[in-house]
Amino acid sequence: MSTYLSLSDDPIAAVATPFGEGAIGVIRTSGDGCIELCSALFSRPDQLRAAEGHTVLHGYLQDPASGQRYDEVLATVFRAPRSYTGQESLEFSCHGSPAGLQAIMGLLLQHGFRSAEPGEFTLRAFLNGKLDLTRAEAVQELVTAKTRTAHSLALARLSGGIFQRIDAVKQRLVQAMAAVSIQLDYPEDEIGEVPLPRSDIDFARQELRGLQSTYRSGRLYQEGVRIALAGRTNAGKSSLFNLLVREDRSIVSDQHGTTRDYIETMVSIEGIPVRLFDTAGLRDTDESVEFEGIRRSGMIIESAALVLYLIDAVEGLQPEDLSRLEQIRDSGVPCIQVWNKLDTADADLPDKLPSDAVAISARTGAGLDALHHAVLASVGQGEGISDGAVVIDSQRQHDLLLRALQGLDQVASDVDAGEPMDILALDLQEVLGALGEITGEVTSADVLDAMFSGFCVGK
Ligand SMILES: Nc1nc2c(c(=O)[nH]1)N(C=O)[C@@H](CNc1ccc(C(=O)N[C@@H](CCC(=O)O)C(=O)O)cc1)CN2
Numbered sequence: 305m306s307t308y309l310s311l312s313d314d315p316i317a318a319v320a321t322p323f324g325e326g327a328i329g330v331i332r333t334s335g336d337g338c339i340e341l342c343s344a345l346f347s348r349p350d351q352l353r354a355a356e357g358h359t360v361l362h363g364y365l366q367d368p369a370s371g372q373r374y375d376e377v378l379a380t381v382f383r384a385p386r387s388y389t390g391q392e393s394l395e396f397s398c399h400g401s402p403a404g405l406q407a408i409m410g411l412l413l414q415h416g417f418r419s420a421e422p423g424e425f426t427l428r429a430f431l432n433g434k435l436d437l438t439r440a441e442a443v444q445e446l447v448t449a450k451t452r453t454a455h456s457l458a459l460a461r462l463s464g465g466i467f468q469r470i471d472a473v474k475q476r477l478v479q480a481m482a483a484v485s486i487q488l489d490y491p492e493d494e495i496g497e498v499p500l501p502r503s504d505i506d507f508a509r510q511e512l513r514g515l516q517s518t519y520r521s522g523r524l525y526q527e528g529v530r531i532a533l534a535g536r537t538n539a540g541k542s543s544l545f546n547l548l549v550r551e552d553r554s555i556v557s558d559q560h561g562t563t564r565d566y567i568e569t570m571v572s573i574e575g576i577p578v579r580l581f582d583t584a585g586l587r588d589t590d591e592s593v594e595f596e597g598i599r600r601s602g603m604i605i606e607s608a609a610l611v612l613y614l615i616d617a618v619e620g621l622q623p624e625d626l627s628r629l630e631q632i633r634d635s636g637v638p639c640i641q642v643w644n645k646l647d648t649a650d651a652d653l654p655d656k657l658p659s660d661a662v663a664i665s666a667r668t669g670a671g672l673d674a675l676h677h678a679v680l681a682s683v684g685q686g687e688g689i690s691d692g693a694v695v696i697d698s699q700r701q702h703d704l705l706l707r708a709l710q711g712l713d714q715v716a717s718d719v720d721a722g723e724p725m726d727i728l729a730l731d732l733q734e735v736l737g738a739l740g741e742i743t744g745e746v747t748s749a750d751v752l753d754a755m756f757s758g759f760c761v762g763k
């Protein structure tokens with residue numbers, strides 16, 4: 305769909321709640337004439353036509369020709385421009401059965417609506433000036449946040465955290481630009497010495513570098529990481545897996561080779577969404593099913609961002625552990641040695657461990673905090689994230705910040721080299737252009753296409 309750059313106001317409709325049985329299912333509509341179109345399908349058409357914005361009416365959805373009832377609903381009315389999209393909008397809160405919602409969608413599509421494209425409601429909100437692009441991106445990030453921390457970071461972005469930081473920088477640079485322009489327009493002897501905008505440039509660099517440096521943690525909290533539990537049979541991988549997911553998910557037994565195939569689940573470790581894998585214990589085997597399980601363990605280990613390598617502390621490091629650890633090191637995947645069964649090991653064990661190893665008991669939970677910290681340090685978020693922090697997680701924003709920073713470097717060296725003002729003005733303009741693209745003041749249809757087509761339908 306490449307119609308994105310121009311705002312369309314034809315009436316659209318979409319189911320906004322997930323597919324599946326639910327107490328309530330919401331159908332969203334927006335666009336010119338949508339309230340009139342919906343009124344024709346409502347049991348109290350005149351009241352709906354007359355309803356004020358931000359009010360709710362109870363009634364029935366029905367086929368205007370046959371009078372056949374579709375559902376008992378609540379209709380929420382939004383009058384332009386006071387709505388999410390900025391256009392007149394109306395929502396039906398229906399009973400949440402997929403079949404019922406599909407039938408109502410069918411009714412709407414027969415009576416003047418078309419199905420909304422993914423992200424089309426938010427696109428309209430953007431084109432109507434209700435959201436800048438950083439907020440529009442945050443809408444989708446909020447929908448897909450996997451942990452509480454990820455959610456609150458996205459909410460800070462939706463509340464304008466990034467926009468405000470970028471805007472403050474932009475204001476300063478616009479002032480600098482004005483200073484440069486004055487010197488371009490008037491000969492020096494008429495206005496005297498005008499200070500060069502070096503302090504504005506330094507402020508901008510510092511701010512943008514600060515934002516840019518949050519990208520790594522932003523990605524981490526939004527995308528999450530893959531962590532694999534590995535080690536010889538019976539080291540306690542499945543026990544630790546169950547402890548971390550706080551559920552009896554993986555079979556634990558004292559038989560070697562209990563876990564035959566890998567198991568995966570999502571957990572939050574200190575707010576980071578983690579896809580955690582329990583794998584089949586590593587040992588030499590002639591048995592074909594176990595062999596396949598161990599091959600898969602290798603695959604999971606190689607594709608992980610971090611391996612927690614469990615060692616049975618009672619048995620100590622065995623030659624096989626050494627060769628497996630070396631293999632993991634060679635594959636370039638970061639690895640933490642986790643010495644398990646601390647509860648039954650020698651009391652002085654912790655003193656004998658390498659400094660980067662962690663000692664735990666998957667049975668008692670001892671050492672779990674230290675393990676969490678080691679994981680955080682390894683995936684690159686040593687100090688955690690503070691409440692209300694503004695972090696970016698969009699590749700698009702990251703690339704544009706880089707462009708702006710490169711432009712600023714150029715401007716700074718122009719100033720140092722005493723370049724003429726017209727060169728300075730051109731280079732400043734490049735920086736302002738990049739900042740304008742971040743917030744969406746300047747944008748191309750391709751960028752919007754790529755961004756909004758990744759949204760859910762109904763968003
Ligand atoms: N039922 C429902 N719940 C929802 C949404 C929705 O669209 N529908 N939202 C969708 O994502 C979020 C809420 N976002 C919204 C943002 C602005 C307006 C709105 O009416 N804005 C007007 C009035 C503002 C005011 O008076 O406070 C405006 O901006 O002019 C509505 C929802 C989450 N929950």
Ligand SMILES: Nc1nc2c(ncn2[C@@H]2O[C@H](COP(=O)(O)OP(=O)(O)OP(=O)(O)O)[C@@H](O)[C@H]2O)c(=O)[nH]1
Pocket residue numbers: 535536537538539540541542543544555556557558559560561562563564583584585586644645646647648664665666667668
């Ligand atoms: N004392 C003690 N026993 C543990 C601890 N963790 C695990 N075990 C025991 O060690 C045995 C093996 O545990 P599992 O969690 O099944 O080990 P695994 O690494 O998943 O083994 P495989 O699936 O065979 O590779 C079980 O009998 C557990 O109860 C621990 O911290 N302390």
Ligand SMILES: [Mg+2]
Pocket residue numbers: 541542543554555556562563582583584585
């Ligand atoms: Mg196991």
